[in-house]
Amino acid sequence: MIDEPPIPHPSTRRPGWQRTLYATAGWLCVAIGIIGLFLPLLPGTVFLILAAACFTRSSARFEIWLLAHPTLGPSVRAWRATGAIPRRAKWLACASLLVSYAFVWLSGAPSIGLAGAAATMLAVAGYIISRPEPAPRP
Known part of the structure; x- marks a missing residue:
């Protein structure tokens, strides 16, 4: 069996300025998503899904944090797995x-x-x- 090198995270294939831009957009979406959890007219989950997409393109660490978060992560994981909406x-x-x-x-x-x-x-x-x-x- 041949040991294959690990597949790099998609964020490592982008220039630094793009990763910074995506990370900034991701954190902005997290902030709006958290606000949306408390305001009934603001769709929080949509912004958390967008944040996860931004983090996929910017930082594996931030993406893992969001997906593993006990409050914010379940809806994002459900969307990624099946496109499910509660x-x-x-x-x-x-x-x-x-x-x-x-x-x-x-x-x-x-x-x-x-x-x-x-x-x-x-x-x-x-x-x-x-x-x-x-x-x-x-």
Whole structure:
């Protein structure tokens, strides 16, 4: 059996300035994601998934930290494994879309803007609803 060298983390194949840019974006997404855990209209999980993607491109250490975090990691790991979204998150996301549309409607946007916003939000809601739900914890 031939010993093969370990596969390098994707971040090591990028120039330093790109890793710095991705790490900065990742930490910004972590901050917004944490805020989103407390504010019902801000989708925290989406920003944590984006943070993990940024950390994949910038730092193996930060990526491992996020994935192993007891509070922040499970939803990101579930997304990576199966593209799963918990039922509660689906409800909150769809409710947020509805509230957002109400703001667009109340803003006095023209009909074409209302139609475009409705079409986009319905497509997003359809995607969210179609995702599987994570298996219950043992």
